[in-house]
Amino acid sequence: EPEVTQTPSHQVTQMGQEVILRCVPISNHLYFYWYRQILGQKVEFLVSFYNNEISEKSEIFDDQFSVERPDGSNFTLKIRSTKLEDSAMYFCASMGEGGGTEAFFGQGTRLTVV
Amino acid sequence: KQEVTQIPAALSVPEGENLVLNCSFTDSAIYNLQWFRQDPGKGLTSLLLIQSSQREQTSGRLNASLDKSSGRSTLYIAASQPGDSATYLCAVNPANTGKLIFGQGTTLQVKP
Numbered sequence: 746e747p748e749v750t751q752t753p754s755h756q757v758t759q760m761g762q763e764v765i766l767r768c769v770p771i772s773n774h775l776y777f778y779w780y781r782q783i784l785g786q787k788v789e790f791l792v793s794f795y796n797n798e799i800s801e802k803s804e805i806f807d808d809q810f811s812v813e814r815p816d817g818s819n820f821t822l823k824i825r826s827t828k829l830e831d832s833a834m835y836f837c838a839s840m841g842e843g844g845g846t847e848a849f850f851g852q853g854t855r856l857t858v859v
Numbered sequence: 860k861q862e863v864t865q866i867p868a869a870l871s872v873p874e875g876e877n878l879v880l881n882c883s884f885t886d887s888a889i890y891n892l893q894w895f896r897q898d899p900g901k902g903l904t905s906l907l908l909i910q911s912s913q914r915e916q917t918s919g920r921l922n923a924s925l926d927k928s929s930g931r932s933t934l935y936i937a938a939s940q941p942g943d944s945a946t947y948l949c950a951v952n953p954a955n956t957g958k959l960i961f962g963q964g965t966t967l968q969v970k971p
Binding site: 834840845850 | 890891893895900901902903904905908910948950952955956957958959960961962963964
C-alpha cells in the first residue's frame with residue numbers, strides 16, 4: 746500500500762542551527778502538508794502546498810520556516826535558526842486529486858532542539 | 860474559529876466491550892471529517908473519512924457517524940481488543956483545502 750515516508754525519524758539539533766525535514770508523499774498525490782505536534786498538545790496545521798506554491802499557512806509558519814518541492818518526489822520543510830520551542834513531532838501529509846479527499850500522514854520526524 | 864473537542868480524554872475498558880468515542884466541532888460548515896489512530900510516538904493512521912453529505916462510514920469493527928447540524932461525530936468500536944489501545948484523533952476539514960483541524964484525542968486502553 747502506498748505510504749508517506751519521512752526522514753529522519755529523529756533529529757537532534759543545537760539552538761540556532763538550520764534543519765531540513767524530508768518527506769516523500771504518495772506518488773500520484775497533488776496536495777502536500779506539514780503539521781506539528783508539540784508533546785501533549787494537539788496536532789497543528791503549518792502549511793499546505795499545491796501546484797508548486799504555498800496555498801495556505803498558519804500563524805506558526807513565519808519567516809523561520811520554508812517549504813520546497815525540489816524534484817518530483819521530495820517535499821521538504823526547512824526551519825532556520827531553530828529555537829527550543831520548535832521541539833515537536835513534525836508530520837508530512839498528502840492528499841490525492843482534491844483537498845477534500847483522504848489525508849495520509851507519514852510516521853513523523855521528532856525534532857529535538859537543545 | 861473552528862474548534863474541535865474530544866471527550867473523554869482517556870478511556871479504559873475490558874476486552875470485548877463496545878465503546879463510543881465522541882468528537883464535537885463548533886462550526887457545522889465542514890467539508891469532511893476524518894478519524895485517525897495514533898500509537899505512542901508514531902504517525903497518524905487514517906481510519907475513516909466521512910464526507911459532509913454522509914451520515915456514517917464503516918470499516919470492519921469501526922463505525923463513524925456524522926451529525927453535521929449538531930456538530931458531532933462518534934467513532935464506535937465493536938468488540939474491543941488490546942490491539943485497539945491507542946490515541947484516536949478526529950479532524951475536520953473546514954473547506955475543500957485539506958487543512959485539517961484536530962481534536963486533542965481520546966487515549967484508549969483495552970485491558971485483556
